[in-house]
Every structure is written in C-alpha cells, then in structure tokens.
Amino acid sequence: MRLEHKLSLILFIAFVAVITLIFTISLTRFAKAGKESQYEIGKSMAEVRSEEVKSFLEKKIIELKTLERNILAIKYLNDKDKAEIISKLLYAISDQPVVSDIYVTFDRGAYFGADKTDTDRFFSIEAFLKESGERTMILEPNDSVGAADEWYHGPKLTGKLHLTEPYEWRYPSETRVRKMFTLSAPIAADGKFIGMVGVDLQLDLLRKHLFDKMIDDKKGAYAVLVSNGGLMAAHPREDLTLGELGEDMDAAERQALKDAVKKGEYRQFDKRRRAVQHCSNRGEANQIRS
Numbered sequence: 001m002r003l004e005h006k007l008s009l010i011l012f013i014a015f016v017a018v019i020t021l022i023f024t025i026s027l028t029r030f031a032k033a034g035k036e037s038q039y040e041i042g043k044s045m046a047e048v049r050s051e052e053v054k055s056f057l058e059k060k061i062i063e064l065k066t067l068e069r070n071i072l073a074i075k076y077l078n079d080k081d082k083a084e085i086i087s088k089l090l091y092a093i094s095d096q097p098v099v100s101d102i103y104v105t106f107d108r109g110a111y112f113g114a115d116k117t118d119t120d121r122f123f124s125i126e127a128f129l130k131e132s133g134e135r136t137m138i139l140e141p142n143d144s145v146g147a148a149d150e151w152y153h154g155p156k157l158t159g160k161l162h163l164t165e166p167y168e169w170r171y172p173s174e175t176r177v178r179k180m181f182t183l184s185a186p187i188a189a190d191g192k193f194i195g196m197v198g199v200d201l202q203l204d205l206l207r208k209h210l211f212d213k214m215i216d217d218k219k220g221a222y223a224v225l226v227s228n229g230g231l232m233a234a235h236p237r238e239d240l241t242l243g244e245l246g247e248d249m250d251a252a253e254r255q256a257l258k259d260a261v262k263k264g265e266y267r268q269f270d271k272r273r274r275a276v277q278h279c280s281n282r283g284e285a286n287q288i289r290s
Contacts, residue, residue: 094127100202106195155186166233179203207234230258
C-alpha cells in the first residue's frame, strides 16, 4: 500500500486517545429532562458505543499479532512454502466486511532470500478486495515504499503498532478513490525488525458495519468516529467523512474540542449559535467520550 497522497500519520498509542464517539442530542427531544440528565444519558450512550468500537479494533490487533507469530513460526521454511502459507493466512483474514487490503512487507533478504526480490528492496504479499468485490492475492517485489510512508517506517522505528489518520487512496489499476485508515504492526526476529503486517480498513464499509446501528432516532442521537487529529472517520452523513471536527465552530471552541479528544476527556457544548443546513437555529448538546 503506497500512500503518496496520504494525510499526516500518527503513532498508535491507545484506543481511547485515537477513537472518539460524539453523540449529538436534540435538546427539543429532551424538553422534559434537565441538562444534567441529558448529559448523563449522552455520556452513558457514548460509553457503550465506544466499547463496541474499541472491541472491534482490539480484534484487528489480535489478528495482526497472531499473523506476526505465525510468520515467525515458519521463518526457517523454504521461500516457496513460506509464501504459500502466508498467502493462505492473509486470504483467510481478509474475508471480512471492513477489510479492503491486508498485507505483509519485508526488507530484502530479511525473511525471504535476497534473490526472491531481484533488485527490489522489499517484497510484499497481500490479499486485496477489488472494486468488483472479488478478493485476490498479490505476491510481488516492491520498491515503492517511500521514506515518508509511515505505515511501514512507523512500526520499524518505534517497534509498536501504528495507526494512520484517515486518508483517501486509489489503489493501482483502479479508478475509484477509497477513504480508509491503516493499522500496521512490526515483525521482529531476534530483536531485529524484518518487516511489517498491515490492514487497510475502508471507512464506508466500517460505517455500515458498525455505525449505522448506532443511530438512535427516538433519542435524536448518533455516533461519530473521530481521529486523534480531529478528522471525522465515520459520520451518518457520508459527505462529512474526512471533514474536520468542529469546523462549524469558532476557532477557540474547535481547539478546545480537539484538545479534549486527544486527552480522552468528556466535553459538553451548545451549538445554538450556529446555523446548520439541516437544523438551522436548533439547539444541540454534544457529549464526547474519547
């Protein structure tokens, strides 16, 4: 996966620092309840929904770590057998509703023989979801990992999991631009980095799989997934995906909101003063859980 037009990337430090659920609750629908009661309702809903998202990401991390262990377990087999086994492992994991691509990339000669990669510096194996809906395997020398591609160099430099900011990307040979984020993990043998394993999670598929069920019309509430950098990764309105959190607020309020996201704090604010296309002059209170 090459991110030539990616947004800036961030280190994956903790779930709660990266994922944020925002619940927008119409004050008019809670006319009989006090503000404090509304806040507690929104806070409770946010906690439940955030645990769902956390559980989803934890599962993906477990899958990557398990794949890493399996790759290391067959390190001393011949190249042909290793490539065949890894291909089967990747294909099995790729058959999930949100995954658009799952792959491993190795430094030349670190896992496969140096001749395996010819003159290229890297070698990749990936299970890829095509636009047609077909999943296909790709095994190829790869010399296009750039110095700025932190999905690879992040895990290499830190030895830790790496989560990107959401971004737009068009896979080679395809016409459609996809919105996604990438989770990657290092592969190390004898204390030395030899490669990485990564998974691309497609945002529109993630929204349908996870967030559509988080809309509560009766309570006038919905959930939004927000990155640590303040970009909306999932929103009921797809046109707002990759938009900036709080872009309809003044600069001071927007910065305070972003700071709360990064610190994992709850925050409540009133949007009465702003005019929105679909709710002009309507008061709303937002509860945040990071």
